[in-house]
Amino acid sequence: MRTGICLSVTPADVDRLRALVKDRNAPQKHVWRAQIVLLSAEGVGTNAIMRETGKSKTCVWRWQERFAAEGVDGLLHDKTRPSRIPKLATSLAERVVALTMEAPPSDETHWTGAAMAKAASVSVSSVQRIWRAHGLQPHRVRQFKLSKDPDFVDKLRDVVGLYVDPPAHAVVLSVDEKSQIQALDRTQPGLPMKKGRAGTMTHDYKRHGTTTLFAAMNVLDGTVIGRNMQRHRHQEFTRFLNAVEREVPASKTIHAILDNYAAHKHPAVRQWLARHPRWTFHFTPTSASWLNAVEGFFAILTKRRLKRGVFRSVVDLQAAINRFLEDHNAESRPFEWVADPDKIIAAVRRGHQALDSIH
Secondary structure: OOOOOOOOOOHHHHHHHHHHHHOOOOOHHHHHHHHHHHHHHOOOOHHHHHHHHOOOHHHHHHHHHHHHHHOHHHHHOOOOOOOOOOOOOHHHHHHHHHHHHOOOOOOOOOOOHHHHHHHHOOOHHHHHHHHHHOOOOOOOOOOOOOOOOOOHHHHHHHHHHHHHOOOOOEEEEEEEEEEEEEEEEEOOOOOOOEOOEOOOOOOOEEEEEEEEEEEEEEOOOOOEEEEEEOOOOHHHHHHHHHHHHHHOOOOOEEEEEEOOOHHHHOHHHHHHHHHOOOEEEEEOOOOOHHHOOHHHHHHHHHHHHHOOOOOOOHHHHHHHHHHHHHHHHHOOOOOOOOOOHHHHHHHHHHHHHHHHHHO
């Protein structure tokens, strides 16, 4: 053994080291390190340990010293070593971040890793690390639309108030139409999903016509009154209002939440509204149709029934929509509004301030 190194191996250490040597799943580097210590504890010389383990003298001495200093746990981890590649200068990372915030010099719409690596004279992996560290994702973009309605605050509070605290003896309906729903038939049958492969469907399709779904969701219980119609003019909208009028009990007043689609404000619709005094229309702010609760139902319908559906005729499409309506109403739940209107108003104001400062 190396002069000045004294190994104190307890019986517990011996048992642990022998278990490590016998473990067939243990990493080999842990096995030969344990063998070095066991042989040293038995009084075997350095040259004999070298022949037994196939390691150099400096390697044997290194792990004898590690065991003497840290015990068995010291054999199970490697000391960290500095990277052979020097770290990027802070100024270089700052330059990459600054360039990312600006538009690319060419006609490209956004920075790519390769383009930034060329502009900053670094590797693509370095650019990706810098972007990841600073939370930058230039390949992604989020869409938005700020309402310019001068009565945005009043309309927002009016609609949210109906959701949170509906009037007594009244029905609150979220009304809208999902237009141009296409009856698409694939040109070839798709393959089912199996282990290691997603389900497939052809990228091309055959069009067999369209339909429009008019829907009124009762926010108190989540049920939806729906009608499929060929078009989405004010005539069809009035027919749908008549259908809803027949289904809602006569003792209830009706508060309908609608967006600003032209058919909802047509003179013929206003005349119909005047003839039905128990109805009250509440319009969402412009460019804020996301306030209309029935939009969530349309999203679920699209995701679960329409997006991957195969329909060989408009009749098939309408039948599928009607079945979805029945299933939805059988398990409907009340609509719950959870967003704070004050936070929405503050966010919209910040958005307008950001746009004004940029433009």
